[in-house]
Amino acid sequence: MLHLRGLSCRMLDRTYPQEWVEHYNANGYALRDPIVGWCLEHVGVFRWSNPDMPDPYGVMQKAAEFGLRYGAAISLGPKNCRSIFSVARADRELLPKELEELEKLGRHIHQLLPRELELTVKQIEAIECVAAGMRMKQAAAFIGISDSALKFRFRAIREKLSARTNAEAIQRAKDYNLI
Incomplete structure (x- = not known):
């Protein structure tokens, strides 16, 4: 799951195999990931196997080598407050009913996230010190x-x-441009 507000990543939760996460990070795939690219520009559900998805850097082929062969992404919310959920399986495509449930779960999580994240003047004063x-x-x-x-x-x-x-x-406040 990835939640973006403007240009800031507000939440990132990964449950993919650790070996894949380490390889993904070490190779800077986040900026080349075709799924992330699609989700930044579109709202809806997108299967990883969609033949219209360009993948010039071979990120999806590499993911398959780590057992992430079949998957889908769900992109929700306006561009300035976007949540992206991506799931994968090694054995088969996700069924339409599974995608429907994942989208419903994604909408629920997206709605639970705070719309605006602000600190009071006194809180900013304290954290800046x-x-x-x-x-x-x-x-x-x-x-x-x-x-x-x-x-x-x-x-x-x-x-x-x-x-x-x-x-x-303190780190999150910096990441969110609050201080």
Whole structure:
């Protein structure tokens, strides 16, 4: 699953075999992947076996070598807020009923994702201090709040950004162009 908002990737979840993911990343396939290209330009369901799909870099042939022979992609939402779901099998094409269920599941997940991701002015102030290298105690003193108030702000920031740690929250805030 890939969720894009504008030019930023907001969510990426891969369940393909680790060997394929490593090969895909090492060879920079994301920018050459014909499925991703199709999904960025279209909404709907697209089978990997579609004969109209150009694949000048042989990404799909390489995927088949890793057991990802048959698959489909589901592209949902407007271009400025697009979710892409791609699934694969080694043994057979996905049945129409399976594609229908996958599209329904994809729509449900897409609707659950936040439409706009924003931090409050106070949250931005807090995360920028820590991102600049201040320790939590220093950042709290600089902002003029208690340590516990800063921890509370960071808990809310982590929740909004679906981050487990403050470091992950800072990285996501940078990735999402929030700071």
